[in-house]
Amino acid sequence: MSAELISIDPATLAEVGRTPIASAPDVDAKVAAAHDAFALWKRDRRTRRALLAACADALTARAAEIIPLLTREQGKPLSDAGTEVWLTAHCLTRASEVEWAEETAGPDLTGRRVTVQHRPLGVVAAIVPWNFPLFLMAAKIGPALAAGNTVVVKPAESVSLVVSKVVEILRSVLPDGVLDVVTGGPDTGRYLIAHRKVRKVSFTGSTAVGRQIMRQAADTVTPVTLELGGNDPAILLDDADIDGSATALAHGAFFNAGQMCIAPKRAYVPEPMLDAFCDAFADRMGSLVVGNGLDPATTVGPLHTRTQLDFVTQLLDKAVAGGATVVRGGGAGTDLPGHFLEPTLVRGVDDTTDLVALEQFGPVFPVVGYRDVDTVLGTLDDQEFGLGASVWSANLDHAARTADRIDAGTVWINQHNALDVSLPFGGSKGSGFGREGGLAGVEEFLHTRVVDVKL
Numbered sequence: 001m002s003a004e005l006i007s008i009d010p011a012t013l014a015e016v017g018r019t020p021i022a023s024a025p026d027v028d029a030k031v032a033a034a035h036d037a038f039a040l041w042k043r044d045r046r047t048r049r050a051l052l053a054a055c056a057d058a059l060t061a062r063a064a065e066i067i068p069l070l071t072r073e074q075g076k077p078l079s080d081a082g083t084e085v086w087l088t089a090h091c092l093t094r095a096s097e098v099e100w101a102e103e104t105a106g107p108d109l110t111g112r113r114v115t116v117q118h119r120p121l122g123v124v125a126a127i128v129p130w131n132f133p134l135f136l137m138a139a140k141i142g143p144a145l146a147a148g149n150t151v152v153v154k155p156a157e158s159v160s161l162v163v164s165k166v167v168e169i170l171r172s173v174l175p176d177g178v179l180d181v182v183t184g185g186p187d188t189g190r191y192l193i194a195h196r197k198v199r200k201v202s203f204t205g206s207t208a209v210g211r212q213i214m215r216q217a218a219d220t221v222t223p224v225t226l227e228l229g230g231n232d233p234a235i236l237l238d239d240a241d242i243d244g245s246a247t248a249l250a251h252g253a254f255f256n257a258g259q260m261c262i263a264p265k266r267a268y269v270p271e272p273m274l275d276a277f278c279d280a281f282a283d284r285m286g287s288l289v290v291g292n293g294l295d296p297a298t299t300v301g302p303l304h305t306r307t308q309l310d311f312v313t314q315l316l317d318k319a320v321a322g323g324a325t326v327v328r329g330g331g332a333g334t335d336l337p338g339h340f341l342e343p344t345l346v347r348g349v350d351d352t353t354d355l356v357a358l359e360q361f362g363p364v365f366p367v368v369g370y371r372d373v374d375t376v377l378g379t380l381d382d383q384e385f386g387l388g389a390s391v392w393s394a395n396l397d398h399a400a401r402t403a404d405r406i407d408a409g410t411v412w413i414n415q416h417n418a419l420d421v422s423l424p425f426g427g428s429k430g431s432g433f434g435r436e437g438g439l440a441g442v443e444e445f446l447h448t449r450v451v452d453v454k455l
Contacts, residue, residue: 005021009076011292079299109287117448119147121147152198160183185403232265233268236270244412319353386427391412424437
């Protein structure tokens with residue numbers, strides 16, 4: 001009997017289902033099929049566009065099957081799962097609409113005709129995380145397929161069921177070999193990345209694993225796109241709208257139980273505004289309901305794994321032991337047996353507190369009081385991550401000047417984690433490199449060559 005992955009419902013701890021662990025011959029066969037399909041798939045851009053749009057339609061038509069499975073396997077509330085399925089389809093549609101020049105004329109050189117060509121790479125390995133497995137898969141396969149590549153997806157072990165179902169739906173629309181999935185653990189992923197017929201690796205996940213992938217890809221000189229961790233700060237300036245910022249940040253901080261790389265992970269607030277901000281933020285938390293994602297009343301589901309819950313809880317306990325104050329929350333928030341931690345607001349911390357300095361990836365929101373924004377910006381510059389950040393101010397010029405000093409892939413002003421798949425997205429420093437979304441996302445899956453003809 002072949003080895004299997006067991007998917008567990010993080011709310012009830014019941015088994016959801018099983019998927020096979022792909023062997024090396026399984027990976028070889030799927031990469032070989034993708035390599036063979038590439039020769040025909042890359043030829044006709046118009047056909048690719050039509051089929052990607054058809055994939056989006058097929059996904060939408062099967063949403064009623066996908067949404068509850070995503071909730072049971074990942075843990076997020078049904079409403080959030082529905083949003084993710086819609087975003088997945090939308091991402092495929094927008095990828096089908098991106099325009100780029102396949103060829104451009106080179107410089108005018110006497111006696112020569114020079115053409116600059118932009119061509120697909122070949123087989124792409126898409127390594128997909130567990131927090132938004134469908135949307136983040138689409139952010140890779142949409143532009144990769146649009147550019148003319150073929151793709152083999154490797155999902156995180158714990159969401160293999162729902163990713164496999166979605167790939168199956170998309171495969172029913174696409175030609176054989178253009179898209180496939182391999183399920184398994186780290187060994188399966190490493191074998192896929194090392195495959196000699198894989199021409200590109202696109203990974204979303206932790207910075208630690210991203211470093212490992214980068215080292216491994218160096219052995220075959222395979223290009224990589226890495227969308228890694230984030231510890232996004234929200235900086236309130238002294239003229240910020242306290243109620244407006246508290247409302248927006250409370251919503252963003254606890255979406256998907258805080259398990260989102262671009263969620264606001266902490267706020268820096270001028271000391272004279274600290275009490276008012278914490279009061280407003282705590283008040284907004286009152287509308288949040290912790291529970292099983294299958295319950296329509298739930299707005300905050302469980303953390304995805306016991307390991308993640310233990311990590312966040314340890315950071316919270318250590319902060320409290322060091323003098324931090326829990327303003328609201330701190331318990332499980334439900335009697336269910338799963339990996340629950342209710343939304344929690346913490347103050348009395350600073351940048352030396354692990355809860356602030358590390359990417360805790362859970363429903364805990366620390367607030368740091370400050371006296372000098374220059375000191376805050378200097379601290380951010382020294383920190384590892386550079387995925388996203390937000391600045392809050394009634395003076396947009398002042399906010400823009402502050403934003404200009406932050407090294408991050410996206411800086412929002414008077415909003416946070418607002419995304420549009422037509423815009424480039426990615427990080428700097430330890431948050432990775434390369435971009436997903438829009439033309440920049442397609443260009444990640446193209447290589448440029450020159451054809452130089454002597455006349």
